[in-house]
Amino acid sequence: MPAQLVEGNTAVIVGAMYAGCDCFFGYPITPASEILHEASRHFPKVGRKFVQAESEEAAINMAYGAAAAGHRVLAASSGPGMSLKQEGISYIAGAELPCVIVDIARAGPGLGNIGPEQSDYNQAVKGGGHGCYRNIVLAPNSVQEMCDFTIKAFDLAFKYRNPAVILADGVLGHMVEPLNFPQTAVEPVIDPTWAVCGNRETRGNLVTSIDLDFKELEAHNLNLQAKYDRIRENEVDYEEYRIDDAEIVLVSYGISSRIAKSAVDAARREGIRAGLFRPVTLFPFPAEELKALAERGSGFISVEMSDGQMREDIRLATGCRDVGLVSRYGGNLIGRDEIMEKMREVA
Amino acid sequence: MASKENVIGSAGMYGVFERKGGSAPTATHYCPGCGHGILHKIIADTMADLDIQDRSVVMSPVGCSVFTYYYIDCGHVQTAHGRAPAVATGISRAEDDAILISYQGDGDLASIGLNETVQAANRGEKMAVFFINNTVYGMTGGQMAPTTLVGEVTATTPTGRDPRDSGYPIHICELLDTLRAPVYIERVSLSNINQIKKARRAVRRALEIQRDKKGYAFVEFLSPCPTILRMDARRIELFINEEMEREFPLKRFRDRSSEVVPIERRESDFSKGSLDGIFGLIGEEEVEVIPDPAFVAKGVKIAGFGGQGVLSMGLALAQAAYRSGRFVSWYPDYGPEQRGGTSNCSVVISGESIGSPVVDHPDVLVAFNRPSLEKFASDVRKGGLILYDGLAGSFNPPEGVAAVPVPATEIALSRGVEQAANTAMFGALMELGNLGLPREAFGGAFKRTFAKKPKLIPLNLEILEEGARSVR
């Protein structure tokens, strides 16, 4: 398999292009800008469409348009830009369009800084815009996964006609690691049953999210909820490490999960029976699996660069109030030693 | 009653408005005398006449015309408030043959969506923008719009628009006329039969331009909203012809349609071969990274001023490690001084998968300048090594840490290539770094890092050796 050293943000573009994505609309923002740069460099070489939009709002609405035409569309941004995109994402979810959106999260709130944080969890996982909707959310933790999950996100977005979010952060975006390139390239086929392409076949189609009739809009909402239940049933993904006899389970995703993994090894060397549970999908959240671990008697520590946004989901899933939290803010990665200290405290 | 009065059948409209449904499925939802109904009919007629219904997609905006898709027989996409030109841009880029119509009211187009309006026009997107100027927000109950006339009473200007509080009416045609890209800009009126005839010609021209893929066309319609403005048919006609026209003169601002050539966009190429080509994978060899738990992981931090080749030296080291079958990560830290200031990067070389790619306590610190030396020296692990540029002056390392000055800049200058100081430093790292990598891997990395300028490789190999010799 041909491999190269590649930056995380570039790996997103690699994944998108092999996944048959042919429209990218973006607006500059650190630490996501390389996705924009790489798209501007590579998309036109193969006739794919790139526009530097006037704002993140315009970018997500261009994405909405190209997605309405049935194309495979990618949008990418970070913190402040993701906030601006929320209206558009709500429309995409409401109109049931497939679209992949990458959040290279940075530290907030407000303008914050360009260091990594995982504080966009709630925004990505709970919907983020107005109305009852869910994004499918995948959380890569390596350059390889930045590519592979982008491909997977396109599959899921089209399988469910739903926005799929890659929730990464500034470290994953900027780090360089080996990337095994995709072995196949998707030749996308437009689905004429719903797309609006400006041709005879799709002339009767309509993409919309408005419905003035209360009963009808309720039925639409119930359909959406049923879809989210199907996603919960079928698409949960997670990874476990040294979990079999673990008394303390670190729950961690994305870049933090790598540090948590080294902390597990270090703890084991000290005789602490630690393990790592890493949600790969944040929506759907691997609730049943965590519940099983709780029933077995494990204790949990959430390791995330936020104020415990994921911890709330762990609490809900496990019924344990007493879930620990190791967190950092402001662009600081969590240190392995900070995790060790917490484990020693509870061990 | 309404069902009879509102019937506006036309070749390009649906016979029955099934999406609207209800008790009057052949009547529109528009108020009697509303300009939207008139314009819908003109657009539909013209589409049918030009035989472009299959290719046409109308953006239904937020506003009274949100349900345009009830009526016109073509493809439809409903859009967020003000974003119709952005949505149309997305469709147009994706589908080169599609004909896009961005249909918008004055609140939608000239207030919340002004940026999208101006930018789509400025890019010369292939779309016809039809702008209904009725001087108010109709749908939400008659608030002030950007086009509300001075003195005009609205729900939010109860004593009339006062320019000292709310500025003056915005002239969108005039504003867009300052841009180069638009092909066609015209302002017309829907006040009476004569004006409607002229409006029809403008719609036709705008849609012909779309049919022929010639670019951006903009038509503003001074349009009656008798319900919100509380006027009868005669009064609203006078209002448009006299008060509105005084502020917004009817005019063809430009028509460059005979000068411009069609805009054709390439089809997307999805073949794997093309992708492998652009990512340089053809002939790329496989690298096998084999776990080797016995290998003690090394963290290297390289720091200096921007422009000293700090980041590229890190990448060269990452290449050397990777091509030697090690797990490796590289991570840049621009810090707050991203522009022109100092920068540093972390390289982790390991025998197993890597946790944090950020090196807080390096085994080896490479410092290209004094500030980096001072900032990071105390972080170096006991037993670690500091390599620093000789120009940084003498330096006492922390206890248990070795510090070696490297005449990196000096070597580079003597070779006439100041930018190669990092290569000399790389040589010193090869010599003293104790990173567990074979010597050839260092020079071998240049094949990658100088892939675009292979001519520079021999000289850099010499400088690499000279750097190594200098610390031997």
Ligand SMILES: Cc1ncc(C[n+]2csc(CCOP(=O)(O)OP(=O)(O)O)c2C)c(N)n1
């Ligand atoms: C983001 C957002 N803000 C506000 C609204 C509420 N809204 C619906 S229609 C409308 C006014 C539209 O006025 P205009 O564009 O002049 O069109 P008209 O109704 O007069 O045809 C507003 C503000 C909305 N739907 N979305």
